[in-house]
Amino acid sequence: MRVTIKDIANMSGVSVATASMALNDRPGINKDTKKKVLEVANKLHYRPNHSARSLITKKSGCIGLIVTSIRNPFFSKLVDVFNKEVEAMGYSLLLGITNDKIKLEKKYIDLFIERNVEGLIIVPTIEKSPDLTQLYMLKSMHIPFVFCTTAYYGLKADVVMTDLMEGEYQMVKYLIEKGKRNIYFVTCDQSLMLSSLRLDGFKKAHADAGLSFSNDQIIETVPDYDHGYKTGIELSKLKPDAVVAINDFLAWGITKAFKDCEISIPQDVSVAGYDDLLYSSLFEPALTTVKQPITQICKKTLEVLVKNIEDDTQEAKTYYISPKMMVRDST
């Protein structure tokens, strides 16, 4: 049997209540009693039972983080940074990986509710018509949550994300200024926020330059490496002078396809991504992309979450983090 507070109370010759106060560093306790209790606790390697404490304090000391993927270096880093920041705040991190399945997202939300998380950070999936029941439930239960990097349409909640519209606008503007006139935009389902906002940037850049574009230049696919490669093969026949992908993974796949088709980058065609994965600068050619400043995003997200934990009556708001162009060798 694990050593409980009762054991250390007995051993110290005090009551359980006194032991509890000593252990929790509460005021109004005799120095010597406290010292004694702490000594005993230390000698017996006492660890408080988290469940018992949580049951009575109604606090779990946990923040739930739901991410779509952890294999994607962008999210690896996001998780790493959140973990550090959350720990620094004295909380623990509970992690849920959905791999873009709304079903798993729902499951993790349920799980996290059971575990009484203080709040939730959610990176939405890319499912087309997501079932948001669990999210509505969170609202009705007044469990604070914040969307991170993107959000679901149709649900009022705080969001922290880079200004996707602005980021893509800058990228496309830059390409137009470089003389590109046949820019393809590789994205995912346009009903998704992360897709539609970026597309708005693409459109605005064209409009500002007085240029038109055809809908054929917009290609919808699944935003991963393999689909990037397939799309790249198709694109190779269309002779674009630039290709903008909504994330670096896609851009990598496209790049590989172009190489296999012996199309030179950036001589024959420019390729640009979005995210700025760690490895994108090691890639050949080093990828031009839009950096999402992860540390900044995480810090802001937690700041907003904590504000919600302390006061959940505030109006939902979207917080934009400035993206940053990273011009490298692929454009």
Added chain:
Amino acid sequence: MRVTIKDIANMSGVSVATASMALNDRPGINKDTKKKVLEVANKLHYRPNHSARSLITKKSGCIGLIVTSIRNPFFSKLVDVFNKEVEAMGYSLLLGITNDKIKLEKKYIDLFIERNVEGLIIVPTIEKSPDLTQLYMLKSMHIPFVFCTTAYYGLKADVVMTDLMEGEYQMVKYLIEKGKRNIYFVTCDQSLMLSSLRLDGFKKAHADAGLSFSNDQIIETVPDYDHGYKTGIELSKLKPDAVVAINDFLAWGITKAFKDCEISIPQDVSVAGYDDLLYSSLFEPALTTVKQPITQICKKTLEVLVKNIEDDTQEAKTYYISPKMMVRDST
């Protein structure tokens, strides 16, 4: 206030005990009563309080996973696979990221003890003289744990890892057979198991071929990209005909340094890694490496852990997973 089992008992017109039995699918309950209870629970979105349940059942339903890093794609995948497997077993995963700090490892072990994890999976740090107090405590508390991918010397416990000696042996043997006679071995502190076992493979391959080598060919450094680059710059002056790094990250850094020094791979020098990171095959030149079969490692680790959970009297053992040579363009 959250809806409790008491609420659903009241609403269903039964006692708490009956509600509990119905909810937990216990035998000896009237079909109709059960149906009624389940309906009410569902309507009120009842979620059992995990702390309360855990307090009484003395089970948390959690497995703790302590990894060194999550930014390293090898461990990203490891975490992803463990997460899936653990969920499939009906447990939840608690994650601790140490970034190779023994201090954090200790902290997470304490935290996980407090949370009553059923068992622990530990990827050891690379600190030179680690303080193993917490690990001894786990043993004394009969909380099962299994080391994964490598282990600490000086502590008897189950280990699941690829046969590092065998893997490196195959790699070096292959290079020797290719005619390499001046092979440098880039590793980390030799007091660490992950280093010394691989070095044994390096030595054995030389011995088997009747070749000798100088200690200068063994270079100790920190096994990451940046240190790989630095080492690569130094190596460029030494004119090796092959370089074997104990992980792919190191090999990437070395490769980059060689490129910057205009040394051609594999014409001037062969470079080999270990791990087989997802991106190593996309790298240029595609990296020759030794694959650690992650899924297999994870499954075996969990199998061993579960065995320990059910019966912790078994003798500690090391389980070897066969590594696999991946010959690509860099050698």
Added chain:
DNA sequence: CTGTTAGCGCATTCAG
């Protein structure tokens, strides 16, 4: 300053 009492939400006896 310390001990007594009560109760968090739940599962498990044991009567009925």
Added chain:
DNA sequence: CTGAATGCGCTAACAG
């Protein structure tokens, strides 16, 4: 088959 009573380990009142 169901309900009342008990207690998991801990903290929070309140007396003393």
